[in-house]
Amino acid sequence: MIKFEDVTKFYPGQETAALRNINLEIDKGEFVFLVGQSGSGKSTFLRLILREYRPTKGNLYVAGKNLATLNQWKVPQLRRQMGMVFQDFRLLPGKTVYENVAFALQVIGKPNKLIRRIVPETLELVGLAGKGDRLGEELSGGEQQRVAIARAFVNRPKILIADEPTGNLDPETSVGIMKLLDRINRTETTVIMATHDASIVDQMRRRVLELRNGELVRDQSKGIYGTA
Ligand SMILES: Nc1ncnc2c1ncn2[C@@H]1O[C@H](COP(=O)(O)OP(=O)(O)OP(=O)(O)O)[C@@H](O)[C@H]1O
Numbered sequence: 001m002i003k004f005e006d007v008t009k010f011y012p013g014q015e016t017a018a019l020r021n022i023n024l025e026i027d028k029g030e031f032v033f034l035v036g037q038s039g040s041g042k043s044t045f046l047r048l049i050l051r052e053y054r055p056t057k058g059n060l061y062v063a064g065k066n067l068a069t070l071n072q073w074k075v076p077q078l079r080r081q082m083g084m085v086f087q088d089f090r091l092l093p094g095k096t097v098y099e100n101v102a103f104a105l106q107v108i109g110k111p112n113k114l115i116r117r118i119v120p121e122t123l124e125l126v127g128l129a130g131k132g133d134r135l136g137e138e139l140s141g142g143e144q145q146r147v148a149i150a151r152a153f154v155n156r157p158k159i160l161i162a163d164e165p166t167g168n169l170d171p172e173t174s175v176g177i178m179k180l181l182d183r184i185n186r187t188e189t190t191v192i193m194a195t196h197d198a199s200i201v202d203q204m205r206r207r208v209l210e211l212r213n214g215e216l217v218r219d220q221s222k223g224i225y226g227t228a
Pocket residue numbers: 011012014017018036037038039040041042043044045
């Protein structure tokens with residue numbers, strides 16, 4: 001599903017690499033935590049998968065395409081296979097829960113009939129049945145993150161990328177969000193999640209990739225947050 005082949009990324013004008021010689025594979029349906037200190041390269045790793053940047057060196061295969069050479073005009077097609085969730089939710093202001101989720105399908109040209117069927121189904125899946133008419137800003141942080149997850153997942157992407165999705169939530173709410181990501185993962189969706197949340201990583205016991213100064217220093221199955 002995803003393969004890094006000796007991937008190095010330098011930002012323009014920088015002398016040290018944000019990522020250096022990364023080699024790894026992530027299979028379909030895996031759940032992977034990406035950990036490491038601030039500045040270790042986690043966001044860069046995710047942004048390369050999203051093809052926000054190209055690798056400076058090496059090859060990066062995502063869903064059968066080499067992103068190092070992929071034409072720019074094919075990027076939207078690639079992104080449709082991915083959902084993205086952020087720490088700060090990023091809901092559309094002034095829009096209802098339903099509208100936030102429906103919008104993700106409208107922009108890719110899905111017919112209204114399908115939207116009217118799939119949005120309520122997805123809201124139910126994330127535990128927001130009956131809340132479609134509420135405005136995003138009226139919801140709690142945990143509920144807003146559920147909307148963001150519904151929006152990311154409504155098109156049934158192959159890969160869900162989450163950048164610190166529990167970073168703004170209290171521990172109990174975070175556990176609920178993790179249960180939801182786990183349920184999504186069980187539908188064969190590959191989940192890659194950058195996090196600083198040790199207790200969640202330690203509870204879930206999934207594959208852990210640790211970056212340090214742009215290098216992959218640990219790749220542990222059923223891993224924990226810190227090195228034992
Ligand atoms: N647009 C950019 N231009 C130049 N340097 C950048 C840019 N984005 C990130 N960097 C640098 O690349 C390195 C890796 O940053 P990155 O944001 O990937 O780390 P991170 O692990 O996601 O950090 P955090 O946990 O704080 O989000 C850092 O040294 C950072 O300063």
